[in-house]
Amino acid sequence: MDDVLFQLTALFHVLVFPGFVFLVLVALFAEWVDRMLYARLQNRIGPPWFQPFADFLKLVAKQEIVPELADKGMFKLTPLVALASVVTALLYIPLWSHDALFAFPGDVIVVMYLLTIPTVTFFLGGWYSRSMFSMIGAARTLMQLFAYEIPLFLSILAPALLANTWSLTAMSHYYAAHPAYAAFNVIGFCVALVALLGKLERVPFDSPEAETEIVAGAFTEYSGRRLAFFRLAISIEMIVGASLLAAVFLPFGLGLGSVAGFVLYLVKVFAIVAVLTLMRTLFARLRIDQMINFCWKIGAPVAFVQLLIDLIAKGALGV
Amino acid sequence: MADEQTLQVQLVEKFPFLHEKVRIQRVRRMYAAVPAENIAEVFDHVVKEMKFSILCAITGLDQGETLGLQYHLARVSGEILTLLISVPRQQPVVRSVTPYFPAADVYEREVVDLLGFQVQGLVPGNRYPLPDGWPAGQYPLRKDWKADSLKQGGGKKNEVADG
């Protein structure tokens, strides 16, 4: 009996709260916050709150076209894989309590890889579309992946090193016990924010889908339902990425209880979304070569510095 | 700055056959009708020696018996000299000026397409400005051309060779 109950609860967690349904709602709301803030910063009025929902519904209802030359299986499968992987990643991230829904030693690595899968699906979806623009976009997506992944991994792993664990839940417990230690990781936070921009393919790192150059990059041939899923996956990825950053770098107030903790969680996530929006407002798009240069010459070394700081701190504090 | 008179005198001194063919319309505007067989040397001299180093445009004209071609050449200081040549309507052959002005390419393609000039020395390329499927022998800017002549199936429905 207990077993069945556990499984039902798990299913509820995965599908409804804080799983899929919750994520979709928060992600679409975050998309609105992003678009609204972007518009206000640009002196525009911006869309009404239900616009992302309306866009999603409209896309779902639209006719879907699969290019004749495309690899049908890959073309149809990739959006679902992208969506599934980002939703799964959230289950291992502590949101508003110290414990994530599921945890095991090493889950931080799993989360990082689960967050890489969408990017790989963008590549595969674009590549198997067999359109020139899609293929160029796909190639750029992959190039960009190699550029930001190293700084992102380094900056997330450094705090884990200090906490002496590979589990996000354990990290959260550790930093709850030593809140001041989070201050060591400020540099990593900045690097991770920038890398997250690259992961989300947002200005200034949106050259994989730069519309003025290659139409929509990897998504050029996508339409209707599958495009809606891709877009939803990106919106959810933004929330999951922000949650990950919040869990790793802002581990405060996790013991406040459900309601206050939940509100604080949303504040953290939307603060990160706001920072991402601000960056998108401020910069022009970098060329792919400039982006790679930036990540390797500035992002990666700075992330290494973060790693060094944590190593030294670890030695000095004797933990 | 009686530059125009000086230029006029220079031009007539160098090419006596241009006597009374060079006209000053107003300040900075000069026109010269050049015999078609002499255009190469006049053009060369005007561009290289007299510093008419800007090609503003090439205008094709339908003059009835003949087709006219005008080169509007300008100096940096603002004077424009328009050289007019006339060639027979049946055989409107001119030489390309792209060796002097690479930008003349589009202007020359335009007179090829719209007036039916044959420009020697124009490298093959995309046609301009008419579409690829435009029927041969239809030159819209000729005075005897009417839009209806397309309807009546006049002209062959195949592509015009480039150049």
Next chain:
Amino acid sequence: MADRRRVNIPFGPQHPALKEPESFLLTLGGEKILAAGVRLGYNHRGIEKACEERTYIQDLYLVERVCGICSHSHSTCFVQAVEEIAGLQIPKRAVYLRTLIAELERIHSHLLWLGVAGHEVGFDTLLMYTWRDREVVMDLLAALTGNRVNYGMNTIGGVRRDITPEQAGQILTAMDVLEERTRYYIGVVTEETTLINRLSNVGKLSYDDAVHLGAVGPTARASGVDRDVRRDDPYAAYEDVSFKVITDTHCDVYGRAVVRVLELMEAYSIVRQLLKKLPDGPVTVKAPRKIPAGEAVGRYEAPRGENVHYVKANGTDKPERVKVRAPTLANVQVVAHMLKDGYLADMPIVVAAIDPCFSCTDRLIAVAHAEPRPPETLTWDELRTYGIDWYRKRGVDFTHLNRTFGNGAT
């Protein structure tokens, strides 16, 4: 797929980066452009032929529609040529007003360009800001001429509307606002790092190439070519005002941006001088309906560069020949040259950097059918009838207006 390292991609005729149909065929090696071919002529409207079949006054409105952005430059260029043939002396006030509108048009065009340039490099904030500020001058133009574009200000023998002292005051206020905003944009263009990264060393055009390939306008001036028709071949009221011809030696897109923002500052100064010196008097003289035989070449420094019109009159009320050379045509060769050896990512901004504006010359529209049927050709009248029927089916009918005003055009 003989050689996977070289791919050809079609860029246009329909593409998000292009506002008008034109086509570039790019040969790519990775992200690098190895060769670029330009194909023009998708937008033929047969304006030159159409001009020969209409009266001078009708032509004036037709050539104004050659371009949607620099409409005043085409109509002014045309009307100046016609007035030269007719030997008309235009009242000083009309000349000043023409110049005034020309400079206001330059302001709106350059602000528009700055926004488009921002958009092409993914800097949409700049687009939103400049286009918001552009509204100031658009509103001004609407107040002065009755329209935001296609002002219809010119007529043969002068201008159609005068301005009031209150409007002059409004213009001066607007110039102050815009000047302050432009100072900010100069800062953005010259200091914002990502923007500079995207503009510098992109679309290189050396001085020699600019001269050799016949570049015009800001494109040429950014390569150090000190040419400006307003100074070299003054028309309208440009002899009476003082202004600097802005040049730059960066020879890249950054230089072109700098030239345009600095030209904005010059335009504000010209507008102020014009209003200060604005003479009193009539704004039009009576023009004959039939223009005596003759010919004239008109030049005009449009926002995009030198605009050339050639008009030949034959003594009737219709011109013998009208030739339009829009500035973009002169810059097309330059684009293909600048694209070569650049990056694909820079393609939109390089094309945008000449501020392209494609307008051409034919009066037919070919309708290609998806099925293998011979292409159908519509003549002007058929197109007109088609348009009238299309609207009539939807309840819009102007036939009674035609009857009311009895202009005979059925």
